Amino acid sequence: MFNLVIGQYVPMESLVHRLDPRSKLISMFLFVIIVFLANNWLSYGLLILFCLASITASKLPFQFIYRGLRSVFFIVFLTFILNLFFTNGGLLLFSWGWLHIYLNGLIQSIFISFRILVIIVITTLLTLTTSPIEITDGLESLLHPLKRIKLPVHEFALMMSISLRFIPTLLEETEKIIKAQAARGSDFTTGSIKSRFKAVVPLLVPLFVSAFKRAEELAMAMEARGYHGDEGRTKLHRLVWNNRDTVLLLILAIMTIALILFRY
Amino acid sequence: MPNIIDVSDLSYRYQEAGSRVLDHVTLSVKQGEWLAIIGHNGSGKSTLAKCLNGLIQPEQGNVVVSGYNTKDESAIWKIRRRVGMVFQNPDNQFVGATVRDDVAFGMENHGVAREEMLQRLDEALKLVKMEAYADQEPHRLSGGQKQRVALAGIVALQPLIVILDEATSMLDPEGRRDVLETMKLLNKQRGLTVLSITHDLDEAVHADRLIVMNEGKVIRQGTPAEIFQHAELLEEIGLDLPFAVKMERLLRQRGLEMTERPLTQEGLVNALWTLRSTM
Ligand SMILES: Nc1ncnc2c1ncn2[C@@H]1O[C@H](COP(=O)(O)OP(=O)(O)OP(=O)(O)O)[C@@H](O)[C@H]1O
Ligand SMILES: [Mg+2]
Numbered sequence: 001m002f003n004l005v006i007g008q009y010v011p012m013e014s015l016v017h018r019l020d021p022r023s024k025l026i027s028m029f030l031f032v033i034i035v036f037l038a039n040n041w042l043s044y045g046l047l048i049l050f051c052l053a054s055i056t057a058s059k060l061p062f063q064f065i066y067r068g069l070r071s072v073f074f075i076v077f078l079t080f081i082l083n084l085f086f087t088n089g090g091l092l093l094f095s096w097g098w099l100h101i102y103l104n105g106l107i108q109s110i111f112i113s114f115r116i117l118v119i120i121v122i123t124t125l126l127t128l129t130t131s132p133i134e135i136t137d138g139l140e141s142l143l144h145p146l147k148r149i150k151l152p153v154h155e156f157a158l159m160m161s162i163s164l165r166f167i168p169t170l171l172e173e174t175e176k177i178i179k180a181q182a183a184r185g186s187d188f189t190t191g192s193i194k195s196r197f198k199a200v201v202p203l204l205v206p207l208f209v210s211a212f213k214r215a216e217e218l219a220m221a222m223e224a225r226g227y228h229g230d231e232g233r234t235k236l237h238r239l240v241w242n243n244r245d246t247v248l249l250l251i252l253a254i255m256t257i258a259l260i261l262f263r264y
Numbered sequence: 265m266p267n268i269i270d271v272s273d274l275s276y277r278y279q280e281a282g283s284r285v286l287d288h289v290t291l292s293v294k295q296g297e298w299l300a301i302i303g304h305n306g307s308g309k310s311t312l313a314k315c316l317n318g319l320i321q322p323e324q325g326n327v328v329v330s331g332y333n334t335k336d337e338s339a340i341w342k343i344r345r346r347v348g349m350v351f352q353n354p355d356n357q358f359v360g361a362t363v364r365d366d367v368a369f370g371m372e373n374h375g376v377a378r379e380e381m382l383q384r385l386d387e388a389l390k391l392v393k394m395e396a397y398a399d400q401e402p403h404r405l406s407g408g409q410k411q412r413v414a415l416a417g418i419v420a421l422q423p424l425i426v427i428l429d430e431a432t433s434m435l436d437p438e439g440r441r442d443v444l445e446t447m448k449l450l451n452k453q454r455g456l457t458v459l460s461i462t463h464d465l466d467e468a469v470h471a472d473r474l475i476v477m478n479e480g481k482v483i484r485q486g487t488p489a490e491i492f493q494h495a496e497l498l499e500e501i502g503l504d505l506p507f508a509v510k511m512e513r514l515l516r517q518r519g520l521e522m523t524e525r526p527l528t529q530e531g532l533v534n535a536l537w538t539l540r541s542t543m
Contacts, residue, residue: 133361165361168403214356221357224317224349225417226341226373234375236368236385 008068008127015244016058016129021138023245028126030252035115037259044114046258050251051121058129068124069117076113083109136161137237154230162218170211177206268424268457269293269316273325276311285311287480288325293425296455298448300468300488303477304502309461312477313429316459317347330424345374348418350431354410358402363394366402367417374421381420388416392446408439415443419450425457426450433463440464465506469527476503488527508532 011017016024031050038044055065087105094101130138140157147153178188181202188199269292276286285308293299301309314320315327318334330346332339348370351357360366367388371381389395392412402410411431418426426447432440444467450456462468469488476484476491478501484491492498492509499505505513508526512535515522522539526532 131361133365161361162359165358165402168401169355172403217351217353217356218359220314220319221349221351222359222369224319224344224351225359225370225421226344227369228341228373232375234372234378234381236365236372236378236381238378 008124009131010060010064010128011131012059012129014057014059014129016054016125018244019129019248020239020241020245021130021134022142022239022241023248024126024130025135025138025142027248027252028122030256031122032119034252034256034259035119037256037263038115039111039263043259043262044111046255046262047118048114050255051118051125054122054125058125060125060128064128065121065124068128069120072116072120076116079116080109080113083112132164133161133237136164137235137239141239154233166214169214170207173210174203174207177203265294265296267292268295268330269459270328271312271315271325272328274312274315274322274327275324276308276315276320276322278311284480286315286322289480289482290325291475291482291485293457293459294473295424296451296457297472298451298458298460298470299473299475300471301459301461301475301477302463302465302468302503307477308480309477310429313349313427313459313461316425316427317344317349341374345421346424347427348421348423348425349427349429350411350414350418352430352433354407354414354434355402357414358410361401362398363389363400363402363405363413364398366413367420370417370421384420384422388420391419391450392416393442406439408435408442411435411439411443412446415446423456425459428458428460428462430461430463432467440467465504466528469506469508476501489525492527493525 035047038047055062084101084105085099087108088100088102090102090104090107092100093103093106127135136157139160140153143151143153143156181199182188186199186202188196188203190196191199271289271291274286274289275284277284287308289308289312301312303309311320315322315334316329318327318340321335327334329343332343334340334343358366359369364385367385368381371384376384386395389398392415394409394412394416397405397409397413402413405413411434414431415426428443428447432443435443447456447458447460451458460467460471468474469492471488474484474486474488474491475482476498483501484494484497492506495505495509495513506527508529508531511532512522512525520539522535524531524535526535
């Protein structure tokens with residue numbers, strides 16, 4: 001789970017790395033939506049082509065992408081099987097007892113698997129090429145208009161970046177507490193589910209107590225350093241929208257039109 | 265030198281029904297001085313520090329920082345810009361995702377323009393010798409390095425006063441020396457006022473002035489030499505003595521009278537080797 005957000009980013013020099021986080025975020029959301037427009041080989045071909053082109057432009061070794069995919073293979077496999085057996089219509093390819101596989105089912109399950117795979121590839125690519133700070137900055141800037149309807153966008157972004165910053169600290173602390181409890185004879189790895197669950201409680205309580213204490217101290221330190229919301233605040237990070245970002249959005253727009261045309 | 269902080273008749277308690285954590289405290293801090301506050305655990309030192317930049321409001325009395333009263337809500341951000349504070353736990357004051365982000369945090373809050381921010385950022389990092397770590401994440405830094413980053417974040421704000429609330433207590437001797445050396449440099453070269461809350465008496469003897477707190481009261485103020493003359497009083501309230509002072513006392517009990525009373529190890533050595541030399 002943590003791997004999804006942090007420790008993923010691979011700092012490198014590439015076209016994709018240099019893109020503005022906002023254009024990457026918009027493209028990703030757009031991509032995830034237009035994937036659902038695809039319904040034939042041509043449109044899926046286009047999506048896969050886009051993925052391959054993005055990976056190449058990111059200069060990331062393919063194994064990084066593969067690592068991100070590995071954890072979802074099971075889900076892809078499961079949806080593949082379910083679609084395979086439960087979609088009817090078309091030529092009957094195979095039949096054994098109550099199991100029937102139709103041609104439509106096979107095509108459908110291949111399409112759906114591709115759909116999941118390209119979505120995962122693109123989102124993984126985003127987290128691999130964009131640092132968490134860039135992502136939060138990008139989100140804050142994109143959601144900025146929502147401030148007008150009194151949504152705490154800045155606070156949300158700050159919360160997100162502080163959480164990201166504290167994940168390693170809290171993981172370290174958890175490890176320490178686990179060791180401390182294990183030294184006192186507590187056992188998390190064997191026994192019934194109930195007894196394991198019971199062993200987790202003395203782990204969570206000190207963890208929460210210390211997290212609250214940290215939160216209080218951090219809030220005080222932030223106030224001492226003059227934090228008072230985003231009023232009159234300047235920013236160290238400046239997002240710069242370049243031509244390449246506009247081009248990326250254009251490519252996505254063209255892809256959207258193409259996918260709509262391919263549909264019919 | 266004019267006073268930069270004036271605390272008059274300050275009282276504070278955390279709970280309505282609780283006892284006073286600060287009890288009619290009156291003191292002042294002069295511009296450019298290095299003031300150390302000592303006192304045992306729970307004597308109210310941190311509470312006093314939090315009153316000085318308006319993190320908490322006095323129940324009674326006034327705190328005036330370079331002309332602004334902390335009760336004046338419109339001045340609170342001006343006060344916080346003038347009073348920088350480094351806390352004890354290096355982990356719980358690191359806000360940014362990287363060293364650069366953390367040093368910039370205070371400047372962002374105070375609306376420092378970006379160009380200037382970048383310049384001050386580099387300067388501050390250089391000052392604490394952390395420029396090589398600018399893009400590091402906090403969990404890859406040692407406690408001492410984090411504390412130096414915290415210091416850089418404060419220095420970048422160009423405050424008039426820096427309060428160190430046991431800022432070096434979690435550091436090893438080397439980390440402690442690094443932080444203190446940096447502070448001394450700023451104190452001497454830029455006339456920065458330093459208020460250091462500490463349990464390290466060997467650090468306190470280097471201060472220009474010393475304040476001793478006990479149970480929410482200021483019970484003594486003076487130069488380190490004056491304070492440590494009355495060793496009995498300090499021992500009475502449960503404080504330890506600097507090594508040199510202890511040594512000198514033991515020697516005196518053995519009948520070895522020195523002409524002066526050394527406070528530091530170096531002073532002790534000098535006093536000892538000149539003891540029998542008659543010139
Ligand atoms: N947030 C709080 N809520 C309630 N009581 C508090 C709080 N913080 C401190 N106290 C109490 O106030 C008293 C003074 O605490 P303070 O932290 O000022 O002492 P200190 O001199 O800084 O001690 P130390 O040397 O341990 O840091 C203590 O008795 C403490 O229990
Ligand atoms: Mg304290």
